[in-house]
Amino acid sequence: MAFNRTFILMLLLSLLVLPGLAWSEATGVLEKGQPLEITSNRLESDGGLRQVVFLGNVVAKQAGLTIKASKLVVFYQGKNNQVSRVEAIGDVTITKDDRIATGGRGVYEVGKETIVLTDSPRVQQGKNSVEGDEIAFFLNEDRSIVKSKAGSRVKAILTPRENAVGP
Numbered sequence: 001m002a003f004n005r006t007f008i009l010m011l012l013l014s015l016l017v018l019p020g021l022a023w024s025e026a027t028g029v030l031e032k033g034q035p036l037e038i039t040s041n042r043l044e045s046d047g048g049l050r051q052v053v054f055l056g057n058v059v060a061k062q063a064g065l066t067i068k069a070s071k072l073v074v075f076y077q078g079k080n081n082q083v084s085r086v087e088a089i090g091d092v093t094i095t096k097d098d099r100i101a102t103g104g105r106g107v108y109e110v111g112k113e114t115i116v117l118t119d120s121p122r123v124q125q126g127k128n129s130v131e132g133d134e135i136a137f138f139l140n141e142d143r144s145i146v147k148s149k150a151g152s153r154v155k156a157i158l159t160p161r162e163n164a165v166g167p
Helices: 005-021
Strands: 037-039 042-046 051-062 065-077 082-096 099-109 114-118 122-125 128-131 134-138 143-147 155-157
Touching: none
Parallel strands: none
Antiparallel strands: 037 051, 042 051, 051 065, 065 082, 082 099, 099 114, 099 122, 114 134, 122 128, 128 155, 134 143
16 A cells, blocks of 8 residues: 555644644644554545545544544545645544644645635634634644635634733
8 A cells, every 4th residue: 555654644743733823822743753543444545546545433643633533535646645635524623732623624735735624613722712614724824714604703712811911
């Protein structure tokens, strides 16, 4: 199988930044030598379509980061089988420390270095949260955009820190 640990490591490194971007905080970096564990009910590899699919109760864990979804699809291309896109589909939950990002679908575009959460996306850290119809994370730019469709609105809850220092 042309699939290797580098594909998922790239995904996890990128997703590690995901929850913190809503508040523009640095989150740290995974060590490349950390073990990666992916469990699912089924794995399907299709060289013709150039994809690997993990199906059913997918859980990917590495160094305190956990990604859960009903389905995880890794698309690859080129002679070196480089990952081009990763899609997490169905009850997507990404957890790192006290940060939780949820949605029905998450798409990581490797070339664009973006992650887009849709289908009721929400990012929460403690009592703070942000939600909308789409949350886009621009990994190289340390920024995010939360969009709402016509007839709905973006919602953010920001709670002051209890030990805040005055001016």
